[in-house]
Amino acid sequence: MSKRDRRGPLRRILPWARPYRRDVVIMIITDVLALGAQMSQPLLIAAMIDGPILHGDPAGIWGYGAAMLALGVVQTVMYVLRRRAMLASVRLEHDLRVACYGQSLRWDPEQHARSGSGHVVARTTGDLHTVGSFFSFVLPYLISTMFTLVFVTAMLLVLNPAMGALVLVAMIPMVAVSRTFAHRYEKLAVEAGSRTDRLTTAASESIRGIRAIKLYGRRQLMLDRFLAGAHGLRDAELSLMRLFASFDSVLVAYPILVLAGVVAGGIAAVTTGALSVGGFVAFTAFYFRLTRPVMVAGGLLAQTQLASAATRRVLELLDTEPALREPRDPQPLPAGSLAVRFDGVVLDEDRPDSRIDLEVGPGETVALVGATGSGKSRLAALVPRLADPVSGRVSVGGIDVTRLRLAELRERIGVxxxxxVLFSGSVRENLTAGRPAIGEAELHRILELTRADFVHRLPDGLDSAVEEQGLSLSGGQRQRLALARAVIGQPAVLVLDDPISALDVRTEAAIEQRLRPVLDRATVIIVARRLSTARLADRIAVLDAGRIVDVGTHADLVRRSPAYRSLMLGHPGPEGGHDG
Known part of the structure; x- marks a missing residue:
């Protein structure tokens, strides 16, 4: 583990605060000045008691009153200026949220599947809010408390060294209790955070699958699962509250017991002349200023441990590098048509001997067929580099995809x-997918080509709103829009993973006929599960258990491949196999 990794999470997050160090410096300076003004007040009161009040000089009190008023004004101004730190913490929280979301977008789909949808949601919302609250409220108060303890300790020792030393010794048990509390609270906070993640994932999955839940009558099952997670989170949070309540009761009761000793010792010191009346009042006032930080220490420690646990989870997200790395010395893709080639590609580490060798020439269409789990979709996903093979090489335009910038590679590929998958927004935004250069005429042409011209019948046409995940549209409508998005901009390579499976036969046939010019211009890989889709291809590759067992035209495979006939025609025999 590196030296950086051994640092505490809150220390590791400090570099993110560098752009706001000026605000942090202002916060510290204003805190110190406000604290100085606050701590001067007991000394003024002591001087006023031992001076004008003791000597019966009412006129002399006015000067001390004016000084107290001035100190109050200074303290108020300093607190107002300290608001800059709070504004800086909001900006810091924004920077971290953007960084976390940007890092999650760099992950490949398998990394998201492993972490769960609730992971990123919890990091970029609740955890970052906890971190931001720490820097805006808890950290300034911690700094103020530190200066308070130093200043008050010095004043107690100056006013009466013996009594001051006794007070400090009496505070030692509180330090030990606080350390134990902090250690236990952090462990419980981590457990509560993990349970929050699982509950967020469960809720997200239920919302995404609400139609299946209702269709199959799974409401009670999903509710029971959610309640189990909610009860677990409740128990974890109750454990946190019980621990905090126990610690807080000690923090409140113990200083009061010490105060009794302070009063008794003060009376004795005043009686013997070791301490003036004003000095005793000032000593008692400083003691209360010492107990205040001690009494709120529980809350500060609790918030610090919560922030530490939240920061650790945020850093885990930021430290998780994408499995698919950008090349250090990227090569440019050639212009024009692009060939796709698979050389010795292994899809499954449990099948290292199942190697795939296949070349799709420029402008050629190849269909991938095979039984469920044969590797069709995974092989297709290697082309836009949504994943990397276990071993072997995938090249586009004669260049290994690992040597290409991901943005440039995916810009030339339609999928x-x-x-x-559709997103919340307008139909236009879903079609252009961040490519504002797509003209109106091109959009209308593609909609006509993919039979997605139903868009013109929507209330606002291309500007009609699409609800979350496109659930306001039918499955066939969503597929047609996704297909239109893939072919917009005339990509050099098209990867189509059974994109029109939800359509009726007539609509499918019409789209396939209209797509012919597009397929003739591009290099196309189609994952086909139906015969009509497979017959769009110039060649068909038959996959079985992560390897290609045959390649040929539809007619060739019907004649010689029992596996193909069984998959696409429903029987292994050659008779009747030419499908008319």
Whole structure:
């Protein structure tokens, strides 16, 4: 583990605060000045008691009153200026949120699947709010408390060294209790955070799958699962509250017991002349200023431990590098048509001998067919580099995809999945996908090409709102929009993973006919589960258990491949296999 990794999470997050160090310096200076004004007040009161009040000089009190008023004004101004630190903490929270979200976008789909949807949501919302609250409220108060303890300790020792030393010794048990509390609270806070993650994931999955839950009558099952998670989170948070309540009761009761000793010792000191009346009042006032930080120490420690646990989880996200790395010395893709080639590609580490060798020439269309789990979709996903193979090489345009910038590679590739993904926003925004250069005429042409011209019948046409995940549209409508998004901009390579499976036969046939010019211009890889889709291809590759067992035209495979006939025609025999 590196030296950086051994540092505490809150220390590791400090570099993010560098752009706001001026605000932090202002916060510290104003805190010190406000504290100085506050701590001068007991000394003024002591001087006023031992001076004008003791000597019966009412006129002399006015000067002390004016000084107290001035100190109050200074303290108020300093607190107002300290607000800059709070504004800086909001900006810091924003910077971290953008960084966390940006880092999550660099992860590949498998990394997101492993971490769960609740992981990133919890990090970029609740955890970062906890971190921001620490820097805006808890950290300034910690700094103020530190200066208070130093200043008050010095004043107690100056006013009466013996009594001051006894007070400090009496505070030692509180330090030991606080350390034990901090250690136990952090462990419980980490457990509560983990349970929050799991509950967020469960809620997110339920919302995404609400139609299946209702269709199959799984409401009670999902509710029971959610309640189990909610009860677990409740128990974890109750454990935190019980621990805090026990510690807080000690913090409140113990200083009061010490105060009794302070009063008894003060009376004795005043009686013997070791301490003036004003000095005793000032000593008692400083003691209360010492107990205040001690009494709120529980809350500060609790918030610090919560912030530490939240920061650790945020740093885990930021430290998780994407599995798919950008090349250090990227090569440019050539212009024009692009060939796709798989050389010795292994899809499954449990099948190291199942190697795939396949070349798709420029402008050629190749269909991938095979039984469920044969590796069709995973092989197709290697082309836009949504994943990397276990071993072997995937090249586009004669260049290994690991040597290409991901943005440039994916800019030249259009992809459409069977599970059409749409986002909240307008139809236009979903189609252009961040490419504002797409003109109106091109959009209308693509909508006509993919039979997605139903968009013109929506209330606001291309500017109609699409609800979350496109659930306001039918499955076929979502697939047509996703297909339109894939072919916009005339990509050099098209990867189509059974993108029109939700359509009826007539609509599918019409789209396939209209797509012919697009397929003729691009290099196309189609994951086909239906015969009509497979017959769009110039060649068909048959996959089985992560390897290609045959490649040929539809007619060739019907004649010689029992596996193909069984998959696409429903029987292994050659008779009747030419499908008319």
């Amino acid at each position: 459409a999945f069977e599970d059409a």
